[in-house]
Amino acid sequence: MTPAVEVRNLTHYYLKGTENQVAAINKINLCVEKGETLGIIGHTGSGKSTLIAHFNGLLKPDEGEVLVDGKNIFESKETLRQSRFKVGLCFQYPEYQLFEETVFRDIAFGPKNMKLPQDEIERRVLTAAGMAGVKKENLNKSPFDLSGGEKRRAAIAGVMSMEPQVLVLDEPAAGLDPAGRRELINMIKNYRTATGCTVIIVSHSMEDIASVADRVCVLNKAEIAMLGTPKEVYSRDEELREMGLNVPEITKIFLTLRKRGLDVPEVFTVDEALAAFRNLTKGGGNQ
Amino acid sequence: MISDISIGQYYTGNSFLHKMDARMKFILVFALLVFVFLCKSFFSLALMVVFTIFAVLVSKVPLKMILKSIKPLFIIILFTAVLNIFYTTGGTTYFEWHSLKLTEKGINTAIFMAVRIIVLVVISSLLTYTTTPTLLTDAIERLLSPLTVFHIKVHTLAMMMTLALRFIPTLVEEIERIMNAQKARGAELETGGLIARSKALIPIFVPLMVSSFRRAYELAFAMTCRCYTGGEGRTRMKQMKLKPRDFIAALFVSALLAGVIVLNHFFKAVI
Numbered sequence: 001m002t003p004a005v006e007v008r009n010l011t012h013y014y015l016k017g018t019e020n021q022v023a024a025i026n027k028i029n030l031c032v033e034k035g036e037t038l039g040i041i042g043h044t045g046s047g048k049s050t051l052i053a054h055f056n057g058l059l060k061p062d063e064g065e066v067l068v069d070g071k072n073i074f075e076s077k078e079t080l081r082q083s084r085f086k087v088g089l090c091f092q093y094p095e096y097q098l099f100e101e102t103v104f105r106d107i108a109f110g111p112k113n114m115k116l117p118q119d120e121i122e123r124r125v126l127t128a129a130g131m132a133g134v135k136k137e138n139l140n141k142s143p144f145d146l147s148g149g150e151k152r153r154a155a156i157a158g159v160m161s162m163e164p165q166v167l168v169l170d171e172p173a174a175g176l177d178p179a180g181r182r183e184l185i186n187m188i189k190n191y192r193t194a195t196g197c198t199v200i201i202v203s204h205s206m207e208d209i210a211s212v213a214d215r216v217c218v219l220n221k222a223e224i225a226m227l228g229t230p231k232e233v234y235s236r237d238e239e240l241r242e243m244g245l246n247v248p249e250i251t252k253i254f255l256t257l258r259k260r261g262l263d264v265p266e267v268f269t270v271d272e273a274l275a276a277f278r279n280l281t282k283g284g285g286n287q
Numbered sequence: 288m289i290s291d292i293s294i295g296q297y298y299t300g301n302s303f304l305h306k307m308d309a310r311m312k313f314i315l316v317f318a319l320l321v322f323v324f325l326c327k328s329f330f331s332l333a334l335m336v337v338f339t340i341f342a343v344l345v346s347k348v349p350l351k352m353i354l355k356s357i358k359p360l361f362i363i364i365l366f367t368a369v370l371n372i373f374y375t376t377g378g379t380t381y382f383e384w385h386s387l388k389l390t391e392k393g394i395n396t397a398i399f400m401a402v403r404i405i406v407l408v409v410i411s412s413l414l415t416y417t418t419t420p421t422l423l424t425d426a427i428e429r430l431l432s433p434l435t436v437f438h439i440k441v442h443t444l445a446m447m448m449t450l451a452l453r454f455i456p457t458l459v460e461e462i463e464r465i466m467n468a469q470k471a472r473g474a475e476l477e478t479g480g481l482i483a484r485s486k487a488l489i490p491i492f493v494p495l496m497v498s499s500f501r502r503a504y505e506l507a508f509a510m511t512c513r514c515y516t517g518g519e520g521r522t523r524m525k526q527m528k529l530k531p532r533d534f535i536a537a538l539f540v541s542a543l544l545a546g547v548i549v550l551n552h553f554f555k556a557v558i
């Protein structure tokens with residue numbers, strides 16, 4: 001099967017040609033399979049946003065290539081345009097991109113650019129709004145009258161409404177309260193089961209990534225440091241700490257417990273931890 | 288890209304000119320701009336040019352940067368020179384074709400004009416190269432402070448100028464961010480006719496305006512919280528003080544004025 005997104009030997013420099021030139025990402029090779037959820041983590045400035053801006057051709061690689069659906073996106077104008085619709089990119093703090101008079105029209109901006117018929121646009125807006133959790137009564141309000149979290153949802157719906165094959169979210173939960181975070185993560189999970197789309201999610205939060213991602217990609221200083229299942233990645237907690245990252249609190253506790261000789265599995269979420277404890281007490285009771 | 292625009296073209300350095308008091312620099316630059324037009328003979332003009340070159344050397348601003356400031360004006364300089372060649376007449380005529388006349392005075396005027404503009408630009412860009420925008424507006428505020436007598440709010444004006452300069456890079460960054468976000472939703476910014484293109488700007492400018500206003504309110508709150516009430520009774524952390532070097536510079540420029548006047552007096556005026 002052709003991967004949904006593939007980057008080969010990708011390098012991007014900022015301030016090229018000046019003495020301040022830096023490689024924001026350096027010789028990255030990455031394959032994102034169709035239907036999987038990939039989490040990208042890394043310290044601030046590790047190049048996460050730069051990397052994902054290549055997936056739909058917003059940034060042009062200085063070296064290497066980007067393939068969407070097996071096709072080099074810079075092959076022609078048409079492939080570039082197609083990649084914009086195939087890969088839906090939702091930036092950090094997307095609420096600042098809202099501009100239309102009503103939320104409905106803002107969500108319709110993407111499909112309208114795809115030159116879809118009116119009834120199809122309407123259908124997509126309603127589905128996307130439903131999936132992103134935009135309340136029905138908010139659709140006819142001005143986007144500027146919504147709360148921060150509601151704006152965020154509207155902006156994410158604006159990308160979902162293009163029904164991209166790959167949905168890329170840059171820090172979707174940044175700046176939300178714990179409840180908002182949880183809701184957002186659940187929303188992404190539901191979106192994924194409903195559509196079967198590939199999802200790439202960038203985050204600082206190990207907990208969030210652990211609960212949604214099939215695979216985790218760790219960026220460190222412009223390069224891929226680790227790539228694997230959450231289990232594989234989070235078991236290397238010493239290395240992660242050296243990169244300025246932290247494994248989830250609950251994982252830390254369980255790793256310590258294991259070191260102390262208690263027979264517990266590796267867990268990444270509180271739910272898993274609860275289940276593990278139940279098992280443990282059950283096992284203990286039987287003895 | 289948009290980010291190539293450089294405004295407030297300060298060149299970091301530690302030269303004599305960088306260390307001078309901004310107010311004195313302002314006054315002297317103004318005086319020099321007047322002197323350029325006092326020059327009537329080739330010798331006084333040459334003195335002016337020598338002084339300018341000297342100032343550039345003292346500032347330690349690379350020649351490349353200086354040339355960069357003249358480059359955009361190249362067409363204008365050429366245009367003025369050509370215009371002057373044919374429009375001023377007098378003295379020996381070298382060449383005549385229909386109504387066009389190439390005369391000695393015409394050529395002289397053209398040379399004078401070109402050199403004057405170049406000197407003007409170089410001197411004023413030296414001011415911006417060696418003074419940070421903040422110091423520049425500070426200096427303007429103090430030099431204009433006598434105007435408060437006429438109830439002009441000089442402090443407010445200067446503060447507005449400082450803030451505007453401060454926020455230009457932020458706005459450029461913001462525009463780029465919003466443009467990317469809309470492009471990701473399939474907005475086409477670079478194609479189509481004039482109307483299509485101006486329509487495509489709406490998704491950029493609405494969010495930009497909204498965030499600018501938000502930022503302005505936030506800034507106003509932040510300033511109020513730190514007890515900002517405008518210029519009245521405000522003192523400064525950094526006092527501007529005239530130092531010996533400022534008087535040396537002033538003396539130097541006065542000597543230049545004397546030189547220009549003497550040379551004008553003893554040599555033939557050519558324009």
Ligand SMILES: Nc1ncnc2c1ncn2[C@@H]1O[C@H](COP(=O)(O)OP(=O)(O)OP(=O)(O)O)[C@@H](O)[C@H]1O
Pocket residue numbers: 014015024042043044045046047048049050051092
């Ligand atoms: N427009 C730009 N001009 C110059 N350098 C830039 C620019 N954008 C990013 N950089 C640099 O490139 C590097 C990677 O930036 P990037 O935004 O990809 O990081 P990030 O991993 O997304 O960080 P964060 O977690 O803070 O969002 C950083 O060191 C940054 O300073």
Ligand SMILES: [Mg+2]
Pocket residue numbers: 048049050092170
């Ligand atoms: Mg980022």
